[in-house]
Amino acid sequence: xxxxxxxxxxxxxxxxxxxxxxxxxxxxxxxAPLGIGHGQVPYMCELLYHGRLTQDELGAxxxxxxxxxxxxxxxxxxKGLVSRCENPQNRRQKFVSPTARARELETAFFAVLDxxxxxxxxxxSPQERSMALELLEKMAMNLDAELRGEGAA
Numbered sequence: 128x129x130x131x132x133x134x135x136x137x138x139x140x141x142x143x144x145x146x147x148x149x150x151x152x153x154x155x156x157x158x159a160p161l162g163i164g165h166g167q168v169p170y171m172c173e174l175l176y177h178g179r180l181t182q183d184e185l186g187a188x189x190x191x192x193x194x195x196x197x198x199x200x201x202x203x204x205x206k207g208l209v210s211r212c213e214n215p216q217n218r219r220q221k222f223v224s225p226t227a228r229a230r231e232l233e234t235a236f237f238a239v240l241d242x243x244x245x246x247x248x249x250x251x252s253p254q255e256r257s258m259a260l261e262l263l264e265k266m267a268m269n270l271d272a273e274l275r276g277e278g279a280a
Contacts, residue, residue: 139266150243157239161232162206168240170199171225174209175233179224181214208232 135141154165163171169189174180180188186196200223203209208229214220225233248256272278 143263143266146247150247153243153246154239157243158236161236161239163208163232163236167199167203167208170196170203171208171229171236172240174223174225175229175236179222182211182221182223185223 151165154168158164158168170185173185173188177184177188182196182200183193185200186193189196189199191199200209200211204211208226209223210226211221211223214222248259251259269278
């Protein structure tokens with residue numbers, strides 16, 4: 128049986144998990160002055176890009192369930208970064224929109240994300256950057272296909 132040290136050297140799951148944990152710590156540190164935590168980043172990205180979305184659309188774009196989306200939106204609402212309103216066509220549906228405060232932070236928010244990306248790419252050539260992104264996308268597509276039941280037999 129492979130020992131843990133050797134397993135970690137060859138495990139993409141370990142490498143990606145470690146990278147995700149480190150990035151979360153970095154985002155917490157760098158986005159803290161904006162009042163945005165790492166768990167709110169994907170919601171803010173989607174809302175700043177799309178503008179108004181239904182809460183279900185937002186959850187689907189982020190890739191989380193309804194309850195996680197509701198909790199994240201409630202927190203962003205308490206922070207004054209999003210507003211919710213009822214869909215007049217469907218009273219059970221809520222629209223979520225970035226507030227003026229979120230739009231004021233937009234440039235600084237994306238600058239933080241860009242800086243964090245540059246930190247991760249530090250020391251990599253343009254070709255290595257491109258290859259890293261391509262490989263990560265392929266791995267994500269493999270997992271997505273597996274979760275949809277379309278993985279290789």
